[in-house]
Amino acid sequence: xxALYAQLLVGLINGSFYALLSLGLAVIFGMLNIINxxxxxxxxxxxFVAYFxxxxxxxxxxxxxxxxxxxxxxxxxxxERTMLQWLAGLDHLYGLLLTFGLALIIQGVFQxxxxxxxxxxxxxxxxxxxxxxxxxxxxxxxAWVVIFSLIVCIGTWYLIERTRLGAYLRAATExxxxxxxxxxNVPRMITLTYxxxxxxxxxxxxxxxxxxxxxxxxxxxxxxxxxxxxxIGGMGSIMGSIITGFALGVIEGLTKYFYPEASNTVVFVLxxxxxxxxxxxxxxxxx
Amino acid sequence: MAEAKLAEAPAxxxxxxxxxxxxxxxxxxxxxxxxxxxxxxxxxxxxTLLGRNGAGKTTTLKSVxxxxxxxxxxxxxxxxxxxxxTSDRIARMGIAFCPEExxxxxxxxxxxxxxxxxxxxxxxxxxxxxxxxxxxxxxxxSSQGTKLSGGEQQMLAIARILRTGARFLMLDEPxxxxxxxxxxxxxxxxxxxxxxGFTILLVxxxxxxxxxxxxxxxxxxHGKVIDGFANSELSANMDKLHTYLGV
Numbered sequence: 001x002x003a004l005y006a007q008l009l010v011g012l013i014n015g016s017f018y019a020l021l022s023l024g025l026a027v028i029f030g031m032l033n034i035i036n037x038x039x040x041x042x043x044x045x046x047x048f049v050a051y052f053x054x055x056x057x058x059x060x061x062x063x064x065x066x067x068x069x070x071x072x073x074x075x076x077x078x079x080e081r082t083m084l085q086w087l088a089g090l091d092h093l094y095g096l097l098l099t100f101g102l103a104l105i106i107q108g109v110f111q112x113x114x115x116x117x118x119x120x121x122x123x124x125x126x127x128x129x130x131x132x133x134x135x136x137x138x139x140x141x142x143a144w145v146v147i148f149s150l151i152v153c154i155g156t157w158y159l160i161e162r163t164r165l166g167a168y169l170r171a172a173t174e175x176x177x178x179x180x181x182x183x184x185n186v187p188r189m190i191t192l193t194y195x196x197x198x199x200x201x202x203x204x205x206x207x208x209x210x211x212x213x214x215x216x217x218x219x220x221x222x223x224x225x226x227x228x229x230x231x232i233g234g235m236g237s238i239m240g241s242i243i244t245g246f247a248l249g250v251i252e253g254l255t256k257y258f259y260p261e262a263s264n265t266v267v268f269v270l271x272x273x274x275x276x277x278x279x280x281x282x283x284x285x286x287x
Numbered sequence: 288m289a290e291a292k293l294a295e296a297p298a299x300x301x302x303x304x305x306x307x308x309x310x311x312x313x314x315x316x317x318x319x320x321x322x323x324x325x326x327x328x329x330x331x332x333x334x335t336l337l338g339r340n341g342a343g344k345t346t347t348l349k350s351v352x353x354x355x356x357x358x359x360x361x362x363x364x365x366x367x368x369x370x371x372x373t374s375d376r377i378a379r380m381g382i383a384f385c386p387e388e389x390x391x392x393x394x395x396x397x398x399x400x401x402x403x404x405x406x407x408x409x410x411x412x413x414x415x416x417x418x419x420x421x422x423x424x425x426x427x428x429s430s431q432g433t434k435l436s437g438g439e440q441q442m443l444a445i446a447r448i449l450r451t452g453a454r455f456l457m458l459d460e461p462x463x464x465x466x467x468x469x470x471x472x473x474x475x476x477x478x479x480x481x482x483x484g485f486t487i488l489l490v491x492x493x494x495x496x497x498x499x500x501x502x503x504x505x506x507x508x509h510g511k512v513i514d515g516f517a518n519s520e521l522s523a524n525m526d527k528l529h530t531y532l533g534v
Binding site: 168170173175177179181183184186 | 352353354373374375376377378379383384386390392393394395399402403404405407448451
C-alpha cells in the first residue's frame with residue numbers, strides 16, 4: 001500500500017507539471033494559433049534561470065519563483081515580436097517547425113555549455129523534510145509543488161474566464177479582427193499572452209529544479225507527454241488542460257504501480273483512444 | 288414624448304464633413320474589390336450605401352475601419368488621413384463598427400460582450416441608458432452571447448458600441464434577417480441617435496428601411512460609387528434606383 005500512495009504522489013507531482021505546461025500551451029494556441037514546440041526548452045530555461053540566480057547572484061528559490069518566469073517571459077516575448085508574429089495567418093505547420101527549430105537551438109546551446117548531466121538545486125530549507133501521515137511518508141517539498149501548482153492553475157483559469165482582461169483574451173481568440181476594431185491593441189495582447197504562456201512553463205521549470213535537477217534536456221522528455229495531454233484534453237481549453245494534466249499524471253502513477261511496463265506508454269494509448277473517439281479532445285471545441 | 292438626452296459629448300458641428308473617402312481601392316488577397324470609391328459624410332447625417340450583393344458596400348465600411356489588408360486612396364476622418372492607420376487607432380479616434388455578422392462572442396456572456404469595447408472618449412451611453420433603449424438586454428445579462436435571438440444579438444451589437452463614446456457609427460445591414468417589429472425598433476433607435484447628433488454610415492439591402500432613416504444615399508456597383516442623391520430627391524430617382532438594385 002505504501003508503494004501505491006508513493007506512486008500516486010509521484011503521479012500528482014508529474015500531473016502538476018503537465019497541468020502548468022499544457023495550460024501555457026493551451027493559452028498560446030488559443031491566441032496565436034501556434035503549437036509551441038519551444039515550450040519544453042523554455043521550461044528548461046526556467047530551471048536554469050533559477051540555478052543561475054542562486055549560484056551567480058545568491059538569489060534564493062522564492063525570488064526565483066517570481067524572477068525566472070519574468071525573465072523567460074520576456075525572452076518569449078522577444079521571440080514572438082521578432083519571429084512568431086510573422087507567421088500569423090499561415091498554416092499551423094510553420095509555427096510548429098519554427099518553434100521546433102527554436103527548441104533545438106536553445107537546447108543545443110545549453111547542452112554545449114552544461115552537457116547532459118544534471119546540476120543540483122537544493123530544496124529551500126523551510127520545505128525540507130517530510131511528514132509521516134501514518135499510511136505514507138510525505139515529503140514537504142512535493143506537497144508544496146502540488147498545492148502551489150493547483151493555486152497557479154486555478155488563478156490562471158480565473159484570470160482568463162472571470163476577469164475583464166480575460167474577456168479581451170477570449171474575445172480576441174474568437175475574432176481578433178473585430179476586437180482590434182474596437183480599439184484594443186491585439187498585437188500587444190498576443191505578445192503578452194505568449195509571455196504569460198512561457199512564463200508558466202518557466203515557473204514549472206523552477207518548481208521542478210529541486211526534484212529533477214537542472215538538465216538541458218529536461219524539457220525534451222516532458223514535452224512529448226505534455227503534447228499528448230493537450231491532445232487528450234482538447235487544444236485551447238483552459239480547464240480541460242488543467243484537469244487532464246493532473247488526471248494523466250495520476251493515471252501514469254497508478255499504472256506504475258499496477259503494471260509498470262506500461263507506465264511510459266499509457267498516456268499515448270489514451271491519446272490514441274481519445275483521438276479515435278473524439279478528435280477534438282475531451283473538452284475541445286471543433287476548430 | 289420628452290426623452291432624456293442620451294449623449295453628453297458635444298457632436299461635431301452639424302454640416303461639417305467628418306468623413307471623406309477619395310479614390311478608395313481595396314483588395315482581399317489577390318482579388319481587387321474596390322475600384323475607386325468616392326463619397327463623404329457630414330456631421331449629424333445618416334448616409335446609406337445601397338447596392339447589390341457583392342458590390343463592395345461592406346468592404347467600404349471595413350476599409351474605413353482599417354480591417355482590409357490592402358487599401359489605397361484617401362480616407363480622411365476629422366481632417367486626418369487614416370488610410371494607413373491600424374484599426375485599433377481608428378476606433379480610438381471615434382469610429383465604431385457594427386459588423387454584418389454582428390460579431391457577438393460566444394465565449395463571453397451578454398454583460399461581457401456589452402462591456403468589451405473600451406470607452407474611447409467621454410460621453411458614451413451609460414448602461415442605464417442602454418437598457419432604456421434595449422430593455423431585453425437587461426434580462427439576459429448572464430446568458431451566453433450567442434444564445435440570444437437574432438434581434439437581441441443585433442441590439443447587443445449596436446448597444447456595445449454606443450457605450451464607447453464614439454460619435455461616428457458604421458452599421459452594416461442592421462436589419463438583415465430580423466422580424467418587422469425588431470426592424471422598427473432598430474429604426475427608432477437610429478432616428479433617436481441621429482437626433483442626438485450621432486453621425487451614421489449605414490449599409491442596407493432593405494431599401495424601404497433605409498428610406499425611413501437616411502438623409503442621403505450613395506449607390507455602389509462593381510466597387511465604385513456610381514450615383515448619389517438626397518432623401519428629398521428619392522421619388523424622382525425611384526426608376527433609376529430600381530434599375531440599380533434590380534428590384
